[in-house]
Amino acid sequence: xxxxxxxxxxxxxxxxxxxxxxxxxxxxxxxxxxxxxxxxxxxxxxxxxxxxxxxxxxxxxxxxxxxxxxxxxxxxxxxxxxxxxxxxxxxxxxxxxxxxxxxxxxxxxxxxxxxxxxxxxxxxxxxxxxxxxxxxxxxxxxxxxxxxxxxxxxxxxxxxxxxxxxxxxxxxxxxxxxxxxxxxxxxxxxxxxxxxxxxxxxxxxxxxxxxxxxxxxxxxxxxxxxxxxxxxxxxxxxxxxxxxxxxxxxxxxxxx
Amino acid sequence: xxxxxxxxxxxxxxxxxxxxxxxxxxxxxxxxxxxxxxxxxxxxxxxxxxxxxxxxxxxxxxxxxxxxxxxxxxxxxxxxxxxxxxxxxxxxxxxxxxxxxxxxxxxxxxxxxxxxxxxxxxxxxxxxxxxxxxxxxxxxxxxxxxxxxxxxxxxxxxxxxxxxxxxxxxxxxxxxxxxxxxxxxxxxxxxxxxxxxxxxxxxxxxxxxxxxxxxxxxxxxxxxxxxxxxxxxxxxxxxxxxxxxxxxxxxxxxxx
DNA sequence: GCAGACTCTCAAGCTCAGCTTGAAGGGAAG
DNA sequence: CTTCCCTTCAAGCTGAGCTTGAGAGTCTGC
Numbered sequence: 001x002x003x004x005x006x007x008x009x010x011x012x013x014x015x016x017x018x019x020x021x022x023x024x025x026x027x028x029x030x031x032x033x034x035x036x037x038x039x040x041x042x043x044x045x046x047x048x049x050x051x052x053x054x055x056x057x058x059x060x061x062x063x064x065x066x067x068x069x070x071x072x073x074x075x076x077x078x079x080x081x082x083x084x085x086x087x088x089x090x091x092x093x094x095x096x097x098x099x100x101x102x103x104x105x106x107x108x109x110x111x112x113x114x115x116x117x118x119x120x121x122x123x124x125x126x127x128x129x130x131x132x133x134x135x136x137x138x139x140x141x142x143x144x145x146x147x148x149x150x151x152x153x154x155x156x157x158x159x160x161x162x163x164x165x166x167x168x169x170x171x172x173x174x175x176x177x178x179x180x181x182x183x184x185x186x187x188x189x190x191x192x193x194x195x196x197x198x199x200x201x202x203x204x205x206x207x208x209x210x211x212x213x214x215x216x217x218x219x220x221x222x223x224x225x226x227x228x229x230x231x232x233x234x235x236x237x238x239x240x241x242x243x244x245x246x247x248x249x250x251x252x253x254x255x256x
Numbered sequence: 257x258x259x260x261x262x263x264x265x266x267x268x269x270x271x272x273x274x275x276x277x278x279x280x281x282x283x284x285x286x287x288x289x290x291x292x293x294x295x296x297x298x299x300x301x302x303x304x305x306x307x308x309x310x311x312x313x314x315x316x317x318x319x320x321x322x323x324x325x326x327x328x329x330x331x332x333x334x335x336x337x338x339x340x341x342x343x344x345x346x347x348x349x350x351x352x353x354x355x356x357x358x359x360x361x362x363x364x365x366x367x368x369x370x371x372x373x374x375x376x377x378x379x380x381x382x383x384x385x386x387x388x389x390x391x392x393x394x395x396x397x398x399x400x401x402x403x404x405x406x407x408x409x410x411x412x413x414x415x416x417x418x419x420x421x422x423x424x425x426x427x428x429x430x431x432x433x434x435x436x437x438x439x440x441x442x443x444x445x446x447x448x449x450x451x452x453x454x455x456x457x458x459x460x461x462x463x464x465x466x467x468x469x470x471x472x473x474x475x476x477x478x479x480x481x482x483x484x485x486x487x488x489x490x491x492x493x494x495x496x497x498x499x500x501x502x503x504x505x506x507x508x509x510x511x512x
Numbered sequence: 513g514c515a516g517a518c519t520c521t522c523a524a525g526c527t528c529a530g531c532t533t534g535a536a537g538g539g540a541a542g
Numbered sequence: 543c544t545t546c547c548c549t550t551c552a553a554g555c556t557g558a559g560c561t562t563g564a565g566a567g568t569c570t571g572c
Contacts (some may be wrong), residue, residue, distance in 0.1 A: 014375055026569095028518065043519090044561060049466040052559090053490075056325040062568045063520055086343055088558075090486075098494040099500075128507050149491055159502070174505055188356040188491050189468050200501050201457030205508030212445050215512065229511055235444050236503055243454050246415070249430050250462030251384050251492060255473065255485055284547065299548090300532060309528090318539045319549055344529075 024058060024066030035190070038079050046075070054078055054096070058145065070143040077101055097184065099177065104178050128233045135176050137162070137169040144180040151179055153192040157198060200242075209235050280314060280322030286331070292426070294335050295388035302331070308345050309335055309351070333357050339387070384489045389433050393418070393425040398435040407435055409448045413457060457499075465491050 012201070025033070027043050034041045050065075053198045055075060058066045067075070068119050074096065081101065095101040143150060154160045158180075160175040182195065209232060210217070216228035263494070272419035277478060281289070283299050290297045303313050306321075311331060315323045330352065337343045337357065350359045397404060410416045415438075416431040427435070438451065466473070 026519075042561080045559085048560060051453060060568080064568070067520085075346050084348060086341075088342055090558090091342060093398055093490065094493050097497065099497040126397065127506060128511050130508060160505075164525090172453075173509075174501055178498065178501045178505070181494055181501060185491070185498065186492045188487060189293070190491070190495075191466070194464055196493070197457075197460050198502055201453075201460070202502035203505055204453050205503055206458070208450055209507065210510045231444060232507055232511060235441070235446070236500070236507060238440045238444075239435055239446075240496060240500040242434065242441065242502065243458055243499060244436060244492070245430055245434045246454055246458035247461055247492055247496065248384060249416075250458055251435070251465065251488055252386055252430075253465045254462060255384055256366060282548075298532080301530085303549095304531060316539085320539070321548085333561095346529090 007166060012084065024068045027065050027067070030067045030072065033072075034076070034079070037076070038083070041079070041179055046199070049089070051152070052093070053088060054093055056145065066107050088226060099181075106165060128229060130171055134163065134165075134170040134174055135173070137171065140176050140179055144176070146179050146183040147186070150182065150192060153183060154179065154195075155194070158160070159195060189255060205239060209239070260345065280324045280327070283321050284322070286323045289328075290332070290335070293389050293391065294339070295390075297335070305331070305334060309343060310349055310369075384485060384492065389429050390419065390421075390426040390478070391421070391429070393427065396427055396432050396435055400432070400439050402435050402439040404441070406438065406442060406448065410435065410438065410451075413448070413451065413455070415451065422436060461495060465495070 022088045031041055031043050031046060047065075048053070050057070055071060055078075057069065057071050059065055076097070078089075078092055081092045081095065082089070087095070092101070123177055135143075135152070140146070141151070151160075153168075155162060160171060160178055162175065163172075185194075186192075213228050213232055213235070216224055217233070218229065219225050283302055285298050287297055287302060297453055302311070303321075306313070311325050311327060311334075315326065315427065316322055334345075334348055335349045337351065339343070343351070348357075353405070391399075393407070396402070397407070407416075409416060416427060418425045418427050418431065420426075427506075438448075441450075469484050469488055469491075470482055472487070475481050
């Protein structure tokens with residue numbers, strides 16, 4: 001940790017940067033890179049976080065951990081939630097699982113440590129209005145560590161559809177996250193065929209919400225339409241929250 | 257926590273209320289009073305908080321602690337910050353010292369109109385493992401601004417069930433939030449009968465998750481069971497996230 | 513193809529926050 | 543005066559969040 005490097009790239013020839021992006025960084029490199037912002041990071045701590053199911057980096061053939069850029073983002077998020085929001089790991093895990101934990105990123109150099117400002121930043125992926133960003137299949141696979149056959153399955157089921165550009169498949173942000181979530185579920189043993197359950201309930205709800213907001217949505221008055229879109233988004237958020245609560249309620253019966 | 261009390265108020269005649277306001281309450285009374293919202297409160301814990309300089313109640317000539325109403329507010333704030341925001345005591349102490357801790361219930365009337373669902377801070381309620389806190393019907397109505405008839409409707413539908421203690425209805429944290437969410441939906445025009453949609457999908461998912469974790473949940477090995485419970489919780493979070501993404505996906509088609 | 517730096521797993525241990533328990537006693541109220 | 547309820551203080555317990563060490567394997571450059 002003692003090394004005083006501002007830019008961690010400085011030590012490394014430019015050529016390696018590409019290589020690192022592809023291959024990922026080893027745990028020691030990751031650790032040194034984070035030592036700037038998080039002085040009490042350590043290799044063993046990073047391994048511990050993995051042990052606690054907060055990370056899941058790729059491995060080399062020999063078993064070495066390889067951290068991708070998105071692993072880094074996730075790791076940084078974890079450390080920030082821990083340091084700034086005082087969240088226990090168990091809660092951070094949940095926050096990440098529920099997609100709630102997009103943090104403010106930033107090359108913000110010296111954020112005076114304990115500024116606990118809750119910044120409500122809405123994720124693009126949970127917004128009805130599409131951001132428009134697209135991601136290549138290979139990037140998505142790398143980032144989510146998804147099984148390619150699972151992606152095909154999702155396409156077959158019509159859950160996602162992607163887009164074909166120049167012979168490559170591209171997915172929007174929501175689709176990317178769907179793939180991530182499904183991959184996560186698969187790790188717990190929820191197979192592709194079970195997704196029908198989720199899909200059909202989403203369809204039913206969408207129909208319900210549409211029905212309620214249909215008049216406003218069809219309005220030619222742009223102001224009114226915008227309001228309707230906002231309402232739609234809020235409704236979606238509340239509906240999701242309610243569904244979660246009902247699920248919890250059911251699970252509690254099961255669990256006891 | 258040895259004492260076995262069901263009802264905290266029942267033991268005390270009405271006339272004492274004034275007296276208590278002036279003289280303050282003893283630690284035992286305080287403890288019983290808080291037991292509804294904070295089931296794991298205890299006399300020793302309250303004393304511990306004082307030891308940690310978070311409280312400083314008056315004393316009688318004989319050395320008994322006497323808690324004033326403002327002591328109660330402070331104590332409640334402390335417990336809420338600890339339970340809901342996961343703040344360590346050291347941080348709570350600072351927050352209180354710097355006057356930042358205005359949170360909680362309060363008679364703060366300003367929160368009326370534009371309070372658009374900004375209270376997403378709630379974390380405790382999304383856990384499968386029930387905290388055990390209970391809230392009186394009137395408090396819930398006041399807090400969620402729900403229509404009493406709506407609560408009845410929910411009970412009739414079997415969505416919530418409440419608990420009858422000493423002639424009063426009590427609800428747990430999840431039920432309280434369900435009431436809040438449903439109230440919010442009602443404001444957008446989603447009526448009670450539409451809740452079937454949500455309810456049935458929750459039921460289906462619960463069944464699915466149960467099926468997957470059934471063996472582990474039935475395990476007699478407590479360690480294994482605990483792991484299963486954690487997995488259940490994570491699964492619930494991911495499943496909810498996925499449903500949200502799917503809903504968003506559907507709504508996008510509708511919106512455009 | 514070997515040295516040396518780096519990494520792996522797994523079990524045990526360590527520290528601190530946040531309480532709990534028990535002993536030994538004094539105050540409050542019927 | 544008796545019966546709870548309350549007091550302090552010291553010791554102990556539990557779980558979260560890592561650290562350490564042993565023993566073994568991997569990677570990289572020369």
